[in-house]
Amino acid sequence: MTNSPEPATPGSRKSGERLLHVALVLFGIGLVGVIAIFVTPIVSDGKPGLWLYGLAMLAPVGFLLALIFALRSGRRTR
Template identity: 70%
Template sequence: MTNSPQPPARGPRRTGDRLLPVAGVLFGIGILAVIAIFVTSVVSDEAPGLWLYLLAMLAPVGFLLAIVFALWSGRRAR
């Protein structure tokens, strides 16, 4: 057993720290919906449902949230 120093404890998480995982999940759901729209068009003769198009709009929302996170968490140059 070594006497190595303990890593410093992290402070409380800020609300902005949760923004990137939320953005990733929304973007992923949107991309899966876009893939499902194409697969539905190829596999069947029916048009994809409206709910798939609504879910596909989550991809740009997630992308914008990721950009907001990047700008918000960036450090100012001094």
């Protein structure tokens, strides 16, 4: 008898990849929001809108989801 690990089920692999894609999209949108906050006063005389601050808050959410993905995917199966 060998102790070879069983292959991962296709459903669990897809859900993990989906989590990574969602995390990357949210992080990217958040970074665009942060950049827009700094560019808005340079380009115009107005202050950045509240919605830009809301977009910027997606960056830490995306980072947290990516961290969760990394911790879940690095765990060994028993």
